[in-house]
Amino acid sequence: MKKIIISVILVLLLIPASASAKSTSLSLVINGNYIASATSPIIINNTTYIPMRALFENIDFTVVYYPEYKSALASYNKGPFEIAFTINSNNVDVSSTFLESTTKKIKISGKPIFLKGTVYVPMRAFSELLGANVSYDKYRYAVYFNSSVEKIRSKVYPLVGLPLEEGAATNNIDIVNNDTKKVLSAKEIAQLMDRVGYVISYDNQGNPISSGSGFTLAGGIFITNHHVVENSSGILVKLDGTVYDSNGWYKFDNPTTDIFGVFLSTSYNENGGITGISPSKYLNYDVNLPEVGDKVYAIGSPQGLENSLSEGIISGIRTIDGITTIQHTADIDHGSSGGALLDEYGNVIGVTNAGISGGNLEFAIPIKYVIDELNKLSN
Incomplete structure (x- = not known):
């Protein structure tokens, strides 16, 4: 009888310890850095899944999720290729963005999933695709994903016919090292300039009410100012020889930060889903604020003069009505609103939105506000 009582006590003592261990969040370590994320990696049926953004944004990708298609596009910031994948499918499209696009269809060893409002990708399947090393430490309850620019390029470039030699494709502006x-x-x-477009907003009778500029980021998302589209029923965008009509569909519109975003397409379904062709060229971006004295360029359509280029410097970083603002001297005018402010490496760092007449005082909204809005779309 004593042995039975003692056994029961031991079992009761062990149960809380085991339950506590299972409730501990699994940590994610990428290239030696612990990644802070609102969602943690999970293990389902012996497969480890990593939150999509936590993975890609920490290995130099820009990732956009399209909820209407349950698919995502991850564009590599350090090379001319992108990866497209869909929830519950192990088919992945790897495409080059160098000169004429080349796409390779690949079957990976796991399927991305959507769980509790978050997109997760199978860690081992994507490590195999990107040439990364992965491991699991059961004592620290952590998963490790180790990668590098060289490993990613050496694994992916041959798939889509890209040259591994440095500088072998310097005639393509998409390749910025x-x-x-x-x-x-x-x-x-x-x-x-072919990533920057001319915008005309129109009322519900189809009459033009204002004009401005805008530019594309990865995945066909087009950015302009809120005040360019304010009180409109839709916008026409002339971009790289194609005219797109938003038909009133958009993904975000923030009057506080004066930014607006829409996925451009030549056609949409009744729910605003993309059914046509979208722009394939886009600007890379840098969310870090520039420093005073840095050289910058503005591309827009001042006074309707499409794709005008001007250059200047950063003259200040201001806070206006609680919003961080970039002050610069690259000349802009009416019609430039919504255009791209670029650093000297070709990365968009801001959305041009205002100027003061009679002086070289021009302003732009930092691109970080745009990326914050894009991140909300996948939450």
């Missing part, structure tokens, strides 16, 4: 921060000339910056 962010490791070495190659400074671009004004002529090279000008090659990015």
Whole structure:
């Protein structure tokens, strides 16, 4: 009888310890850094899943999720390729963005899933695709994902016919080596004009009410100012020889930060889902604030003069009505609103939105506010 009582007590003592261990959040470590995220990795049926953004945004990708298609596009910031994948499918499209696009369809060993409002990707399947090393430490209750620019390029480039040799494709402006921060000339910056468009907003009778500028980021998302589209029923965008009509559909509109975003397409369904062709060219971005004295370029359509280029410097970082604002001297005018403010490496750092007449006082909204809005779309 005593042995039975003692056994029961031991079992009761062990149960809380075991339950406590199971409730501990699984940590994610990427390239030696613990990643802070609102959601943690999870293990389901012996498969480890990592929150999509926690993975891709910490290995130099820009990722956009399209909830209407349950799919995502991860664009590599340090090379000319992108990866498209869909929830509950192990088919992945890897495409080059160098010159004419080349796409390779690949079957990976796991499927992305959507759970409690978060997109998760199978860690081992994507490590195999990207040439990364992964491991699990049961004592620290952590998963490790180790990668590098060289490993990613050496694994992916051959799949889509990209050259591994450094500088082998320097005629393509999409390849900007962010490791070495190659400074671009004004002529090279000008090659990015096909990512910047002319915007006309119209009322419910189809009459134009205002005009401005805008630019594309990865995934066909088009950015302009809120005040360019305010009180409109839709916008027409002339971009790289194609005219897109938003038909009133948009993804975010923030009057406080004066930014607006829409996924451009030549056609939409009744729910605003993309059914047509979207822009394939886009600008890379840098969310870090520039420093006073940094050289910058503005591309927009001042006074309707499409794709005009000007250059200047950063003259200050201000806080206006609680919003961080970039002050610069790259000349803008009416019609420039919503255009791109670029650093000397070709990255968009701000959305041009205001100027003061009679002086070289121009302003832009930092691109970080745009990325914050895009991140909300996948939450």
